[in-house]
Amino acid sequence: MKNPVPAKKKRLDVHGVLLLDKPAGISSNDALIRAKRIFNAKKAGHTGTLDPFATGLLPLCFGEATKFSQDLLDADKTYETVVHLGIRTTTGDTEGEIVERTDAVSFRTDEIEAVLSRFRGDIRQVPPMYSALKRDGKPLYEYARAGIELEREARAVTVHELTLLDYSAPCLALRVRCSKGTYIRALGEDIGQALGCGAHLKSLRRTRVGFLTLDSAVSLPALEEAGGKTAGGNPPSLEPVDYLLSSFPSLALNAVLAKRFLNGQRLSLAKENIGTAGMTGRCRVYAENGVFMGTAEIRPDGVLAPERLVALPDVFAS
Structure with a gap:
């Protein structure tokens, strides 16, 4: 006699907003799937992706809150990043293969500040090939993985803040507050090109999305340890449906x-x-x-x- 097939666990109506501190090494969609599984939720979505190598604030919407996720897609974002000068990679970050090395990566602080000033305010930026932008129904990164490089038009974006936090050759630590559609990897590469040495991102952490900050975000391990429930039976750190509309x-x-x-x-x-x-x-x-x-x-x-x-x-x- 065959063992009976266990019944599928019934999905729950979970409504609200989770501020997740995404770890490095997984995609935003993988993080969403894990959180959705923890809550056993019927419906969930994220409010804009983070690169797999990046960490930081990833707001996730559940149930009725998904109707308002677009408001965060349009919001300004703030990042802290470390730009490694002197090395270019295929992806513009640590996940790509090295394509060029330059030894001359020692600069005076005033030289760096002069270059950074060129990237503040309204600028035009060419999206990287390793991005989710689509061409003929396929994301650009699929073409890139196949060794195909396509022409991309420069797009207008705004860098509201570009602050040098630290410089210890060959690395620059920067804080960037920017408009939607800004690629920090492309910004790092452009800064390296302007300095004449090339560059890639060594790390990237998102600290703010609109008015939401990383301070109240929860990690995936903490979420998994709690099993999606607190002692009272409610999802931990789940904000109400109208949380994204607080302003x-x-x-x-x-x-x-x-x-x-x-x-x-x-x-x-x-x-x-x-x-x-x-x-x-x-x-x-x-x-x-x-x-x-x-x-x-x-x-x-x-x-x-x-x-x-x-x-x-x-x-x-x-």
């Missing part, structure tokens, strides 16, 4: 208006006597009992237009 203004609707809002109806602020205290643009919307219902836009014509709604427990419970 948005908020307003509350009474039961009648909340029902209309959840049905996707637009509401006239003046007609319904909804106090917004001069708010405009996107906002968080709650039921009068404090339950988060979704986001909306306060339009110039004074209309509250529902944007993304959440499907969570009864918003009318007292």
Whole structure:
């Protein structure tokens, strides 16, 4: 008699945001899969990838929180990186093969600062071949692994901060705060090229995404040790669904208006006597009992237009 096939573990409705400190050596998707398995969650997604060799802040969204992940994809990011001067690699980081070495990598600090000044503000950057950007449906890194190099157009990005933290030849320690779409590997290579010696990234750590910081992030080992549960049965360090929207203004609707809002109806602020205290643009919307219902836009014509709604427990419970 054959042994019965064990029943699959039922996935759970887990909703919220996890700030993960991603370790080196795994992809962002692998980190997401491991966290999703720990929580036994039905649905999860990340808010922008980190290279496998990189570490640091990787916000993960579960359940209804995935509806708001786009807001972090567009946010500024902050990194701390070590640029190894004098060595170029195929990937621009430690995972690639060495393609060029230069011995002359001793510079004065003022020479380095002069070069760094050229990469602050609005710049144009050519995306690296080892990236997830797609061409004809295939990511560029697949072409690169096959030995094919394609022409890439330079893209406009903004480097808000580029600070020299330390210089001990042949390595520069930098802090970078930049706009979405900025490749720190490409920035490191460009700095090396400007110095005339080539370079690659020795390490890369993301410390901030928008208003989120690494300070409250949890590691995968800590998450796995807890088994996805605390003594109270709740996922550890899981922030509420509206956590990514903390910087948005908020307003509350009474039961009648909340029902209309959840049905996707637009509401006239003046007609319904909804106090917004001069708010405009996107906002968080709650039921009068404090339950988060979704986001909306306060339009110039004074209309509250529902944007993304959440499907969570009864918003009318007292």
